[in-house]
Amino acid sequence: MSEQPSLWWIDLRLSRAPFVREMIGRFLFFCLLGVAFLSLILSGGGSRFLADRYAITAVLRAEVPAAEAEGLVRKVAALPPVRSAAYTDPEAAWKEFLRAYPGLDSLRGAGGNPMPGYIEIRIRPERLTGADVALVASALRSVSHVERVLAGEEWLPRLLRAGRVASRACWGIFGVFLAAFFLVGRLQERARAVALAGDFAFLAERGVSIGRLAFFRAAGAAVSGFFLAAAGTAAGGGALFLLLGRFPSLEGVIGPPSDLLLPRTVAAAVLFSLGAALLSAAASLLGGRAAGSGRK
């Protein structure tokens, strides 16, 4: 009976020290990529930032009592695209206005408070689109208590376009980093294949097929890549969690730390790890083939 030897982790068994060094390096890289990935996932590119900056203001009529305004707030908050809605009474609106323009406070006695109450509606980052904003704005305009809806129709399309561009840029940069990871991984795999070419030739002479060897090398790279990516993402998530706790202002851009534990975030991290595993396997195959053909 001809028993086939196990080829799992052949690289580790043939070249332990360089392999461990490469794995550590990949782990650190995945930590960075994990932070970037989670940040992009949580922020939605620039969507969270824009959603945090953008609000629809429903200016109420002067005679609307606070109780009715609060009722309207509850109804508005129930709309799917709406993340939050808050009522500001006329007095608070006046104070807010005076905080912005403190030089005008002396005029209060001349004619009373000219400011009306208003409702500030914030949209969910993922629903910050022209259609959803128009939906909410039209719903507010149909309410008799609302005198005017300030939804920034003039400048919102530009803002959304800028947000999309920024989001794509962020994801593009992230993609560049992934590509860099792939290229570096391929080079490392090729270099190791070259370094272990004698050993591989010896195995081939003993009846181990090149394809089976390449498969097990790629499978090992994929498994290591998955776990390294998962570990790096987890470590990066932890670092991000600490960072957001330390710098709350970043929440407006990235999101709250609690969102890191949301299932969708975890699922995204798993997908990211799987992606990293595929990239690692591809880099191993391509690197080994390049080493065999003598190409770089």
Next chain:
Amino acid sequence: MIRRILFALLAAAVSLCVLSPTAAPAARDTASDLRKERGRLLEMKEREEKTALELTEALRKEKRSKGRVGELQERLKSQRNLLLRIDRKISALNERLERAEKAVRELEAAHGHARTGLRRAEVVAFTGQRAGAGDPWSPSARERERHFMRLYLAADAEGVARITLARERKEEELSGIERQVAVTEKTMAREKKVGDTLLSRQEEERRRLADIEREKKRKEKELKSLRAKIARMESVVSRVERQVKERERRARKGAVGGSAAREPSEAPRRFTSLSGGLSAPLAGKVVTRFGRQHDTTFDVTIENRGVEIEAASAASVKSVGEGEVAFAGAVSGFGNVLIVQHGGGLFSVYGRLEAFLVKQGEGVKKGTAVGRLPGSPSGKSVLYLELRAGGTAIDPASVIPLER
């Protein structure tokens, strides 16, 4: 009264002269004395009449003056009431004026304040002088602030417009009140002037009244003195009359076949049976009647002893009957007076003559021209005619056909 005494004396003297030719010298002396007495009495009578007239005039003036003073006091009272009302109105207007002025001042201050604030707000809005730089990444907040700034500016502009309108209205009201005050003050000044005039007139009337009262007192004193003199004179005349009667009685005793017709006590009853009756002394109209004439206005009664006949100036005066001129001379108050004795105790007296056409003691027929009235630019003159019978004045119009 004096006139009656006078003519009684005169009649007695004439009777003595006519009926007692044997005692002519003594009678002439008596007549002379009587004439003197008559002159004195006439003078006294004239003075009394003058005094009575002056007193009447003084009483009339006093009454008129008192009436004027009363009227002035009423007018002054209503004038003072009017002034009080005007004063109250002016006070109310002044209060309204002060309130309006205060409101205008407040509105002007508010207007200035609002204008300043609006300009400041406009500058702030124009230059975007927000406190701090604001959040450039919050376009929604900026949009809301801009909207609120527009609301603020609109409210301010509305406030300024409201204050401007209110100020204009207040100013209009103020000018209206000022005009009203001016008109009222003008009215008040005019009414005060009227009041002052009334006061001065009242003072003048009071002074005049005081003068009249002084004059009245003086005249009353004078009248009292005159009446006392007349009373004394009447007693003297009565005494003389008694003496004349005594002489007549003695003369009758000495006379043969005394005529009953010359009995003085019977004379008044027979004068109407004179031959041919009596005729009018001239053609004219009676302007002053005989007897007591009561003045209702001044509540004064004047007793006329004769009548006054208005006739053409310079007209001749004829004797009303046959007789003898008993007296022709000047009497104070009546000018030239002619007395004709017709017998039977009847005498006719013609006063206010300019000239005599007969002499004393001369016999006259009925219709004989005895005198002439004075000439007058108006063409009218007045004759005083008096008839006396037995010492008593009778109404000439009752025995002579006179035009009334």
